[in-house]
Amino acid sequence: MTLRPHSLLLAALACMTAPSHADDGRTQVTLSVYHGGQPVAGLIFPIGAKVNLSATANHIDSSENAIRFAGNVQGRFTPPAGQAIVLFGEEVVLSREAIGAERAKAVSDIEAMAGPDQLYRGRSETGDLSKEEWIQQTAIDVANMKRLAEIIDIYGWPGLRFAGAASQTAFLVLQHADSASQRKYVAQLHEAVQRHDALGSDLALLEDRLLVADGKPQRYGSQLSTNPLRFDPIEDEAHVDERRRSIGLEPLADYAKRFGLTYTPKEVSDSGAAR
Template sequence: MMSIYKLALTLLWACGGLAIAAEPSRISVHTLAGGKEVARLMLPIGPQYSVQVDANQVEQDNRSTTHARGNVRVTIRAGGVTTATVAGEEIIIKRKVLDTRELAAIRALEAMGAPGKRDAARDRKELARLKTIVASHGWPGARFAGPELAQNAFTVLMRLPPSEMEALLPALREAQAQNDVPGAQLAQAEDRLRVAKGLPQRYGTQLAAGKPVVIEDEGALDIRRKMMGLPPMPTSSGQ
């Protein structure tokens, strides 16, 4: 029975992979335990994928969602090469075709990470693009863009002057509250802004001459860092 599911879904998702080239899609693989999501894999947007599923039970909804249960093994290939394998007792695979605005946002985020000359003109263009993305979609975290493109957005944020950074921080805070961006990113942005304003930082992420800039309530520093997913400070700040 498992081999039948494997064959059927290999063919179906191979066809879906061909469609992805014409209709850029966001594919995500959600691993569940006890009915709750415990892990999520976001595939980069662009490559043509085939997704092969072995499972005891498989349900599929309009070729956009596959729900597999019992000894599930999901094998993801791009260009015939296996790029990831996910196993579990319950896995959901989702595919969403991007609309025009979503695709434009993804392409803008890709451009932010492109190599090349960096100057004031490029910084202004990237700021404008980031503002447009945030206004339309909220902060582009992992759920929207995947980890790599989300990192591109964060890198642009950290280059901004304080006033521009402060305007975008509420969106970053909201995304972090939804576990869509790492706490470490929010900690760095908060500290960068506080230091720029002449205030003590809260998480010890900003350094000067190899040492952290003045830290607020240093006795509780490691507690705050732990809440943001940061390790304890390796050495005393010396403040």
């Protein structure tokens, strides 16, 4: 039997949005955009969020937990408590994943770290806190890192697909943790960036910070020293922009402008040496 796209869409949406007897609110909706069969972009909604989507396409396939729209996709979706957003493209997949109680608690615990992480350090733009304030903030940082370590050891790095927006909180907790924790988990953050599940800027900050602390040249040029303001030494500086580009960062000259600096990229001679 051939169904018109609109009729098939309604049937698929009913399957996606109707609550089941076992529905406990722990589901996560993802909207993925494909090009040439490969995912190129997507939106991950908070656990438990309800998302309304209406669209037409040349082909619409549905299953219990996903709807695939392919060929001249046109429609709109309404995020939680938001206005409708127009959607178009060649292939879009709306999927729903059941989230276990332990994973939901892990994400919730990471989200809860955001406020305490900034409780004292957020009071000063320069980080000028009293000794007592730093003692209190450090105690919070230790507790946050202890719980984050438990989560990482079970699930791996809590990237965008796992924790959504809370993934950035996870990075802040690690950035404010002790050096041993940073060194232990930086490799997992690197792997997450390689699979497009974490921000390249986070990796650059952490890797470069650890290298500079060891007295070694940084890789991505994220670290600067003051008096006068300047970049700390950079490894193989002639190819720094290639490394930055590989993890989704802008050229170093553009980054320098944020600090009021003018940076001239190093040139590579025929021998491969910088000049």
